[in-house]
Each structure stands twice: as structure tokens, then as C-alpha cells.
Amino acid sequence: MADYLVQFGSPEWLAYGSVAIVQCLILLTVMMGAAATFTWMERKVSGRIQDRLGPTRVGGRFGWLQSPADGIKLLCKEDLMPAEADAVLFRLAPYMSFCASFCVFLALPFSNGWVAQQLNVAVFFILAVAGLEVFGVVMAGYASASKWSLYGAMREAAQVVSYEVPLGICVLIPVMVAGSLDLVTIGNMQQGWGWNWMIFHSPFMFITFFIFVTCAVASTNRAPFDLAEAESELVAGFLTEYSGFRWSVFFMAEYGSMVAVSGLGAILFLGGWYGPIPVADLIGLPHSNHPILGWLGELLGACNFLFKAILGVTFMMWLRWTLPRLRIDQVMTVCLKYCVPLAATMFVGVMLWTYAFPAGLLPRKTPIGPNPEAAARMTVETTGGDRT
Amino acid sequence: MRIAKKYQDRYQEMPIERVDPELVEFDVRTDEMLINMGPQHPSTHGVLRLVLRTDGEVVSDVVPHIGYLHRCAEKIGEKVSPRQWLPYTDRMDYLAGMNMNLGWAMTVEKLMDLDVPDRARHLRVMMCELNRIASHLVAAGTYGLDLGSFTPFLYTFREREKILNLFEDVCGARLTYSYITMGGVTADLPPGWLDKCERFLCEFEEVIPELHAVLTSNEIFIRRTAGIGVLSPEMAIDYGCSGPVLRGSGVKWDLRRDGEPRVTRMYEDYEFEIIAEHEGSYPQDRDDYPVVPPQAVLGDCWHRFYIRMVECVQSIRLIRQAMEKYRECDGPLGEPIKVTQKLPKGEAYLETEAPKGQMGFMVVSNGTAIPWRVRARSSCFCNLSVTHELCRGFLLADIPAIIGSLDIVLGEIDR
Numbered sequence: 089m090a091d092y093l094v095q096f097g098s099p100e101w102l103a104y105g106s107v108a109i110v111q112c113l114i115l116l117t118v119m120m121g122a123a124a125t126f127t128w129m130e131r132k133v134s135g136r137i138q139d140r141l142g143p144t145r146v147g148g149r150f151g152w153l154q155s156p157a158d159g160i161k162l163l164c165k166e167d168l169m170p171a172e173a174d175a176v177l178f179r180l181a182p183y184m185s186f187c188a189s190f191c192v193f194l195a196l197p198f199s200n201g202w203v204a205q206q207l208n209v210a211v212f213f214i215l216a217v218a219g220l221e222v223f224g225v226v227m228a229g230y231a232s233a234s235k236w237s238l239y240g241a242m243r244e245a246a247q248v249v250s251y252e253v254p255l256g257i258c259v260l261i262p263v264m265v266a267g268s269l270d271l272v273t274i275g276n277m278q279q280g281w282g283w284n285w286m287i288f289h290s291p292f293m294f295i296t297f298f299i300f301v302t303c304a305v306a307s308t309n310r311a312p313f314d315l316a317e318a319e320s321e322l323v324a325g326f327l328t329e330y331s332g333f334r335w336s337v338f339f340m341a342e343y344g345s346m347v348a349v350s351g352l353g354a355i356l357f358l359g360g361w362y363g364p365i366p367v368a369d370l371i372g373l374p375h376s377n378h379p380i381l382g383w384l385g386e387l388l389g390a391c392n393f394l395f396k397a398i399l400g401v402t403f404m405m406w407l408r409w410t411l412p413r414l415r416i417d418q419v420m421t422v423c424l425k426y427c428v429p430l431a432a433t434m435f436v437g438v439m440l441w442t443y444a445f446p447a448g449l450l451p452r453k454t455p456i457g458p459n460p461e462a463a464a465r466m467t468v469e470t471t472g473g474d475r476t
Numbered sequence: 477m478r479i480a481k482k483y484q485d486r487y488q489e490m491p492i493e494r495v496d497p498e499l500v501e502f503d504v505r506t507d508e509m510l511i512n513m514g515p516q517h518p519s520t521h522g523v524l525r526l527v528l529r530t531d532g533e534v535v536s537d538v539v540p541h542i543g544y545l546h547r548c549a550e551k552i553g554e555k556v557s558p559r560q561w562l563p564y565t566d567r568m569d570y571l572a573g574m575n576m577n578l579g580w581a582m583t584v585e586k587l588m589d590l591d592v593p594d595r596a597r598h599l600r601v602m603m604c605e606l607n608r609i610a611s612h613l614v615a616a617g618t619y620g621l622d623l624g625s626f627t628p629f630l631y632t633f634r635e636r637e638k639i640l641n642l643f644e645d646v647c648g649a650r651l652t653y654s655y656i657t658m659g660g661v662t663a664d665l666p667p668g669w670l671d672k673c674e675r676f677l678c679e680f681e682e683v684i685p686e687l688h689a690v691l692t693s694n695e696i697f698i699r700r701t702a703g704i705g706v707l708s709p710e711m712a713i714d715y716g717c718s719g720p721v722l723r724g725s726g727v728k729w730d731l732r733r734d735g736e737p738r739v740t741r742m743y744e745d746y747e748f749e750i751i752a753e754h755e756g757s758y759p760q761d762r763d764d765y766p767v768v769p770p771q772a773v774l775g776d777c778w779h780r781f782y783i784r785m786v787e788c789v790q791s792i793r794l795i796r797q798a799m800e801k802y803r804e805c806d807g808p809l810g811e812p813i814k815v816t817q818k819l820p821k822g823e824a825y826l827e828t829e830a831p832k833g834q835m836g837f838m839v840v841s842n843g844t845a846i847p848w849r850v851r852a853r854s855s856c857f858c859n860l861s862v863t864h865e866l867c868r869g870f871l872l873a874d875i876p877a878i879i880g881s882l883d884i885v886l887g888e889i890d891r
Binding site: 134139140235311408410411412413414417 | 629690697873874
């Protein structure tokens with residue numbers, strides 16, 4: 089689109105700048121919409137699991153206006169800050185978390201080519217940026233000038249940083265099989281019917297998916313790993329002194345990360361925007377030729393991808409309201425004694441499997457594995473240009 | 477270093493570990509953290525202040541500060557007659573009002589040498605056991621809440637709602653009943669109550685396996701509670717612990733069977749088991765009880781929780797027998813004593829088995845209708861006193877686990 093604008097004679101910086109702003113606005117809308125929807129869904133899901141209804145009054149029988157109502161309430165709240173708190177860090181912390189969570193969406197594709205920036209190191213970028221969220225948390229915990237907040241922050245730092253190791257290994261395994269760090273390429277390799285999904289590539293990959301789920305839940309601080317915001321012990325951990333809008337920014341960051349890691353898992357393991365049943369191919373919406381029909385096919389793919397992300401988030405909510413919380417030393421034990429060795433074993437297993445069966449055991453529509461010309465061809469076909 | 481003047485000469489002999497942080501203030505210490513788990517805190521069951529000294533996450537000392545809920549109940553007892561003081565006992569362990577009423581009623585009956593007719597006795601057993609279930613449900617639900625499991629709380633409170641509705645039908649109140657009084661009970665059961673009770677018992681029996689699945693047998697729950705806060709039987713007896721805390725350490729002691737004759741007479745024709753791991757009395761071979769996990773040590777939090785859950789099953793048995801006996805019994809209900817009844821001179825002390833432990837009441841009378849002195853011996857007070865022994869060396873996250881397993885109610889501790 090930027091090239092399109094440049095053709096009309098606008099200066100390059102303006103074209104690229106306005107495109108970037110538009111993309112950011114779209115992603116912000118997606119993220120805030122996701123946060124609002126998921127707060128409503130969390131309350132409904134938690135209510136149903138707990139044998140009660142959840143919000144039913146604000147906005148009809150299902151209470152779907154509850155999220156905007158809560159948002160308005162949070163905006164109108166008094167802006168409190170503890171007297172001994174470090175003013176700059178206290179104010180900065182929520183936005184750091186939010187930015188880290190938001191930046192993940194910059195490289196996360198929603199469909200074939202539907203990504204703000206198609207990076208050929210997308211996976212690496214996502215892992216790097218997602219790890220920045222811990223800065224916001226530690227700053228919040230320290231700057232709150234409360235021992236309880238400090239506890240929450242320390243626990244969170246230990247947890248997130250150590251879970252990045254098995255998360256990285258688990259993410260590396262499909263990348264190794266696909267031969268590319270580009271998420272669009274990895275997604276496109278899973279075209280066709282359900283058995284094309286990366287998760288069915290080998291039994292080792294299947295197990296890797298579950299390790300990935302555990303590490304993803306740990307890295308987003310959801311129960312059973314939510315001791316950083318443990319309600320019963322630390323009141324709200326590092327969030328204790330935050331109220332009103334600052335608190336809602338932290339929560340948007342959390343829900344954003346939840347969607348992001350669900351999306352990442354969907355692309356890496358569950359076929360991305362290609363469903364178990366290739367509806368778009370069956371009803372004859374080819375991906376390249378006709379502009380509008382092709383776009384419609386990609387829209388279907390995007391809906392499929394969002395559906396998988398929502399499933400992932402629902403699963404995380406289900407976990408949260410069922411299981412008790414793990415203690416910090418148990419969290420670290422799970423990470424260092426179980427997840428890391430298991431992930432490393434799976435890495436070796438998948439490596440041997442690809443060596444033994446290079447083409448895989450299942451009939452695949454697109455060949456899996458490092459394939460530079462095919463990748464380049466796909467990029468040219470679908471995105472209409474060389475974009476880095 | 478500021479030290480209170482009166483302790484200045486004793487300071488040299490005071491060992492450094494037992495120095496109360498309130499008396500001695502140190503300059504910024506880098507080796508230990510002094511943390512206040514203040515009176516307002518989601519996981520201390522009531523207004524309890526815990527001052528923790530920790531080295532990072534490892535707790536080295538816990539000092540509970542109580543008194544935030546003190547309402548001078550015993551002083552008020554010197555101004556009103558026993559029947560008028562009955563509502564004050566309701567508010568002590570407010571989760572087990574019927575049992576508190578029973579304790580006070582039986583104490584005054586012991587002073588007056590009064591016996592209640594059988595019909596009232598069976599009603600008392602019914603209500604006390606129903607309230608035992610209700611109290612244990614709160615303990616189980618809030619324990620899950622302390623550990624981060626939000627759902628069982630609502631399941632247990634859903635069942636508790638049914639019990640409270642039953643109580644409302646009987647005496648009009650959901651929490652503070654003043655139903656069991658000196659001489660018997662205040663009113664007979666309304667028609668249809670027994671069927672409602674039976675329906676509740678059937679529904680509750682189906683919920684118990686659900687609770688076992690989310691809590692007792694849950695791997696994460698076991699990891700959080702097994703081996704934590706181990707209380708040896710000798711220490712439990714030394715500190716005066718009672719109830720599930722004592723039975724959880726393996727001491728098979730229940731006042732319903734081992735108490736004084738006035739208390740055991742109430743339950744003498746009932747069949748039930750005292751649950752404590754003693755000479756194989758844990759019903760291990762039954763399918764409906766969850767298996768004791770291998771990590772669980774006798775006297776830890778898991779065992780205290782397990783005993784509460786299994787006691788609910790025994791209470792169901794007792795309630796069914798009480799309903800049966802009540803149906804067959806056609807004697808008089810008994811009349812409560814008059815408010816202005818003069819008490820004989822003397823004193824009486826009686827302990828009953830409340831859900832949380834041995835609750836004792838004492839009344840000293842000088843011949844008038846108003847007692848000279850009343851005293852309530854709180855079971856949770858003694859259970860709480862063992863906290864600093866249990867918490868030593870555990871992590872910060874274990875403190876709610878240990879306090880929750882002791883199942884304290886500040887209303888009873890502070891009176």
C-alpha cells in the first residue's frame with residue numbers, strides 16, 4: 089500500500105508513516121477489542137464453571153456491555169499513587185508492559201500476508217519482544233514501595249525469565265522443521281486438510297505442543313502460574329497499588345499476551361489460518377487469481393485463525409478457574425526439571441525424525457521443510473512484492 | 477536502637493530470636509524482612525494480623541496479633557441472664573452458631589442439673605451436625621480460595637445455601653440462630669422439613685466426590701498441602717489443639733465419644749466413626765474416600781483438610797439417624813427455661829465438640845438470675861497458638877495454606 093501512495097507522488101516518509109499509523113491503529117483496535125471481549129468472556133466462562141451466570145444485566149441478557157461499562161468506570165476512578173512510590177517508574181510501568189505486549193502483534197500474521205510487518209525473523213522478534221513485558225512488571229513492583237508488590241515482582245521476574253528457555257526450545261522445534269523463522273511461510277506450509285498441521289508431523293511434535301502450552305501459560309502469568317498477582321497471598325502482587333486506568337492498561341497487556349501466545353501456538357502447531365477442513369479451497373476461492381475472491385478466502389483464513397486464538401484463550405481461562413496455584417519453587421521446579429529436559433528431548437526426537445523421514449509420514453499438500461524457491465515463490469504470489 | 481524503658485535491664489537476657497519487633501526497633505536490616513500481613517488481607521480468615529520475619533521467601537517467625545474483633549462478650553455475660561447471653565455465643569464462631577449455642581446451653585443445664593427430653597436431644601444432634609457440615613464446607617471452600625482454586629468455593633457455598641435455607645425454615649435465621657437453648661430447643665420442626673433435609677443430604681452426597689476431585693485428589697493441591705505445617709501429636713496436645721487439628725495429627729480424640737457423660741449421653745445411641753489415623757481407622761479400603769497420597773505426612777495440612785471432608789460424611793450419617801429417631805420419638809419437646817430463672821449457686825464448665833475443636837463454656841453463679849462470671853474457652857485460640865511452630869522454615873506462600881488448614885474464626889478467638 090505504501091508503494092501505491094508513493095506512486096501518486098507523495099513523499100516516501102509520509103506514505104510509509106501513514107501506512108504504519110494505519111496498521112498500528114488497526115492492531116490497537118484488535119487488541120483493545122480483544123481485551124474487552126475477553127474480559128466479558130472470562131466473567132461468563134468463570135461464572136459458568138462456578139455454577140453461576142456471570143454478568144446478565146448490563147446490555148441485555150448476556151451482559152455484553154459489561155466491558156465498556158467497566159472501562160468507563162475505570163477511567164473515572166481516582167488516580168492514586170502511594171506517597172513513597174517512585175513517581176516516574178510507577179507511571180511508566182503499565183505502558184512498558186502494554187507496549188511489549190502490543191509489539192508482538194506487529195509480527196503476528198492473521199492470514200496469508202495479513203501482517204503489519206512481514207519479518208523473515210518473525211519468531212525471533214516475537215520471543216524477544218514478549219520478554220520485555222517483565223520490565224513493566226518489575227518496575228511496577230519496585231516502584232509501588234510496598235513489600236508485597238516487591239514479592240510479586242520478584243516472583244514474576246524469576247518465572248517469566250526462566251520459562252523463556254523452554255518456550256524458546258518449543259518454538260524452535262517447528263521452526264527447525266519448517267526451515268524458516270517467517271511465520272507466514274510456516275503457516276503456508278500447513279495448507280490443506282487437518283493432517284497437514286505441524287502438530288501431526290511426528291509424535292514428538294505432538295508432545296512439544298503440550299509443553300508449549302504449559303510454557304505459554306507460565307509466561308503470560310495465568311493460573312496455575314499466577315503467583316505474581318496471587319490474590320490470596322499478595323492481595324494483587326505487583327498490581328496492588330494500581331487502580332483505574334493504569335490497572336486496565338496492565339490487564340490489556342495481559343489479555344493481549346494471551347491472544348498473542350495463543351495465536352503463535354496456532355500458527356506454529358495448529359495450522360494457522362488453514363483449518364482442519366480447507367473450506368476456501370473446497371468452495372473454490374483460490375488464493376491468488378481473483379482479487380476480491382482471493383481476499384475473501386484470506387478473510388476466511390483470518391476468521392479461522394481468530395477462532396483458534398479464541399479457543400486457546402478459552403482453554404487458559406478454563407485452566408485458571410479449575411486449578412489451584414503453584415508455589416514459586418514448584419513453578420521453578422516444573423520449568424527447570426521438567427519442561428527444559430522434555431523440550432530438549434523433543435528437539436532431538438524431532439531432529440531424528442526429520443532425518444529418518446524427510447518428507448514426513450503423512451501425505452502433505454505442500455512440502456514441509458526448508459525450501460527457498462518455494463518460499464520465495466509463495467511470497468511473490470501472495471504478497472505482491474518483495475517486502476521485508 | 478530504641479528499647480522500651482521497662483525492658484532495658486532485661487534486654488541483655490532476652491534471646492535475639494524471641495525479641496518482639498514491637499518492642500525493639502532495629503535500623504534497616506538487610507538480613508531479615510519484617511512483613512505485616514495486616515488485619516485486612518484476603519487470606520487470613522478474619523481480622524488477624526500476622527507479623528512475619530522472613531529471609532526472602534523463607535519464613536523464620538510468625539507472630540499473630542489478635543484482638544481486632546474483641547467485643548467484650550464475657551463482660552456482657554455478667555450483665556444479662558443466660559438466655560439473653562445466648563445470642564452472644566452465636567456470634568463467636570459465627571459459622572457454627574448451633575454448636576456454640578449447644579455448648580452454652582449445656583453448660584447452664586449442667587449448672588442447673590437439667591436434662592432435655594429425647595425429642596429435643598435428637599433435634600439438637602440434627603442441627604449440630606448440619607452446622608458441622610456447613611462449617612466444614614466454608615473451611616474447604618475458603619481453603620481452596622487461599623490456594624488459588626476459585627471454583628470449589630462456589631460449589632461449597634452452593635451446598636451451604638441449602639443448609640442455611642433449612643435453618644431459616646426452622647428458626648428464622650440464616651447465621652445467628654439462638655435456636656438451641658437451655659431446656660431444649662425453641663421450636664419444633666415445621667412440616668415438610670425432614671423431606672427437604674433428606675433431599676439436601678442426597679444432593680450433598682453427590683457433590684462430595686466433585687469436591688474431592690477438585691481439591692483433595694488434585695495434584696497441585698496435594699503439592700501445596702502435603703508435608704506442609706506438620707504438627708506432631710505431642711505438640712498438638714501440649715498446645716491444647718483440638719478438633720480436626722488434633723485428629724489430623726493422629727490423636728483419636730473426639731468429645732462426642734470421649735467427653736464427659738453429659739456430652740456423650742447426647743450421642744450414645746448413634747453410630748458414627750471418629751476419623752483419625754489410629755489403628756487403621758482411616759477408611760482406606762472404601763471406594764468413596766480418596767486415597768491418602770504418598771507425599772502426605774500425618775499431621776500436615778492435607779490430613780487436616782482430609783479429616784474435615786471425611787467428617788462431613790459421618791455427619792450425614794448422624795443426621796439420617798437423628799431424623800429417623802426424631803420420627804419415631806413422640807415424647808414432649810421440652811420447654812426452654814425462663815429468662816428470669818434463678819441459677820443455683822456454684823460453677824460449671826463444659827466442653828463440647830464444635831466443628832473447629834473443643835469449645836468450652838464456664839458459668840459461675842451466685843444464686844441470682846445473672847451469672848457472676850462467664851467464660852468462653854475458644855478452640856481456635858489454642859489452634860492458632862501453634863502457628864509459629866508450624867510456619868517455621870516454610871515459604872511465604874505456605875502461610876495461607878497453614879492458617880487455612882487450622883480453620884480459625886476470629887470471632888471465636890477474640891470473642
